[in-house]
Amino acid sequence: xxxxxxxxxxxxxxxxxxxxxxxxxxxxxxxxxxxxxxxxxxxxxxxxxxxxxxxxxxxxxxxxxxxxxxxxxxxxxxxxxxxxxxxxxxxxxxxxxxxxxxxxxxxxxxxxxxxxxxxxxxxxxxxxxxxxxxxxxxxxxxxxxxxxxxxxxxxxxxxxxxxxxxxxxxxxxxxxxxxxxxxxxxxxxxxxxxxxxxxxxxxxxxxxxxxxxxxxxxxxxxxxxxxxxxxxxxxxxxxxxxxxxxxxxxxxxxxxxxxxxxxxxxxxxxxxxxxxxxxxxxxxxxxxxxxxxxxxxxxxxxxxxxxxxxxxxxxxxxxxxxxxxxxxxxxxxxxxxxxxxxxxxxxxxxxxxxxxxxxxxxxxxxxxxxxxxx
Numbered sequence: 001x002x003x004x005x006x007x008x009x010x011x012x013x014x015x016x017x018x019x020x021x022x023x024x025x026x027x028x029x030x031x032x033x034x035x036x037x038x039x040x041x042x043x044x045x046x047x048x049x050x051x052x053x054x055x056x057x058x059x060x061x062x063x064x065x066x067x068x069x070x071x072x073x074x075x076x077x078x079x080x081x082x083x084x085x086x087x088x089x090x091x092x093x094x095x096x097x098x099x100x101x102x103x104x105x106x107x108x109x110x111x112x113x114x115x116x117x118x119x120x121x122x123x124x125x126x127x128x129x130x131x132x133x134x135x136x137x138x139x140x141x142x143x144x145x146x147x148x149x150x151x152x153x154x155x156x157x158x159x160x161x162x163x164x165x166x167x168x169x170x171x172x173x174x175x176x177x178x179x180x181x182x183x184x185x186x187x188x189x190x191x192x193x194x195x196x197x198x199x200x201x202x203x204x205x206x207x208x209x210x211x212x213x214x215x216x217x218x219x220x221x222x223x224x225x226x227x228x229x230x231x232x233x234x235x236x237x238x239x240x241x242x243x244x245x246x247x248x249x250x251x252x253x254x255x256x257x258x259x260x261x262x263x264x265x266x267x268x269x270x271x272x273x274x275x276x277x278x279x280x281x282x283x284x285x286x287x288x289x290x291x292x293x294x295x296x297x298x299x300x301x302x303x304x305x306x307x308x309x310x311x312x313x314x315x316x317x318x319x320x321x322x323x324x325x326x327x328x329x330x331x332x333x334x335x336x337x338x339x340x341x342x343x344x345x346x347x348x349x350x351x352x353x354x355x356x357x358x359x360x361x362x363x364x365x366x367x368x369x370x371x372x373x374x
Contacts, residue, residue: 011268028268032099039334047331051105053324058112060316062119071123073312077299079120083113085292085353092285095278096346097271283345290349290356297360304364310373318361325354325361 013023013034021036027044028034035044065071090106092098130136274282304310332351337343368374 011266013268023268031101032268034269039336043331043334046327046334050324050327050331051101053320053327055105055108055112057317057320057324058116060314060320062112062115064312064314065116065119065123068312069123069127070312071120073303073307073310074120075299075303076120076124077303078296079113079117081292081296081299083110083117085289085296086110086113088285088289088292089350092282092289092346095274095285096282097274279345286346287349290351290353293353294356297357297364301360301363301367304367304371309371310364310368313364313368313373315365315368315373318364322358322361325358328354 010025011028011032013028013036016022018036021038021040024035024041031044033044035041061074065074086106086109090103090110093102093106127136300313304313329351332347337347365374
């Protein structure tokens with residue numbers, strides 16, 4: 001749980017003004033940051049935008065995986081590199097006693113990564129085995145549809161009938177009952193489903209396991225739902241970040257799960273000294289994080305090329321990471337940080353990890369355009 005000190009004194013910034021601009025009290029009080037000039041404010045707001053964008057980036061992919069009941073198309077390398085990158089980010093920000101908001105968002109990043117990793121384990125291995133063994137069935141209202149005219153074989157869907165962006169659903173197996181001899185065959189057939197839940201594609205009442213094709217209206221509804229969810233999560237994250245920064249010196253005494261604690265300081269942007277080994281290890285973690293972020297897209301780009309498709313990927317994921325990375329870069333550049341040892345140890349690696357991946361994110365969108373995924 002989070003705990004706070006009892007101090008209610010407002011913090012101060014030293015100096016109190018820069019180039020005739022006095023520090024903004026509420027930014028120092030709530031976010032432990034001394035903001036003076038207009039460019040400082042641009043940097044501050046860019047940082048807030050990056051936090052919100054990063055926090056909601058994985059939500060569209062989590063929703064898409066849940067709707068499709070499969071992780072086909074998502075590279076395991078991307079998931080692993082992102083997870084270890086965010087783990088290094090959390091360790092580095094904690095050991096070097098960074099801002100409470102940095103530690104909070106790093107924790108949130110890691111939790112969403114773990115959720116994605118659990119989805120990969122569930123839908124990639126356990127779900128398929130349990131479904132094929134007959135232990136997993138969807139509710140009747142969601143899983144059954146009737147094909148053909150009256151008396152035609154009944155179709156039972158094992159998996160989600162929600163489609164991806166290209167209007168087709170991959171990985172959904174269906175069984176058709178109705179043949180007296182119980183003959184069963186496995187085919188890579190597509191079964192067209194009409195708006196009223198009826199369709200064609202079953203021959204002689206054989207049991208068919210294949211794919212379903214739904215109308216694009218289902219895809220549009222799923223996309224609209226994902227957009228609404230992302231917006232709602234973005235608002236919630238923004239509120240959480242604001243709520244986590246409590247008035248006065250309390251903003252610098254945030255404790256996360258009773259493991260991560262930022263001590264009270266009289267100055268808004270004060271940091272208690274850390275041991276040399278913490279500083280050194282935190283710098284190593286920062287560089288590991290930057291390297292892992294930078295290389296994280298490579299497995300996904302290769303996976304798309306190998307499959308000649310971006311099916312299964314939520315492009316909103318990469319769009320939001322682009323927004324977050326550009327905003328983060330702006331928050332660093334507009335603050336005009338001094339090029340010193342601290343910059344090379346803790347700022348440059350994150351800057352490389354955010355700006356450097358832009359080419360790979362752009363490549364994924366180019367692949368989507370080539371493979372018909374836009």
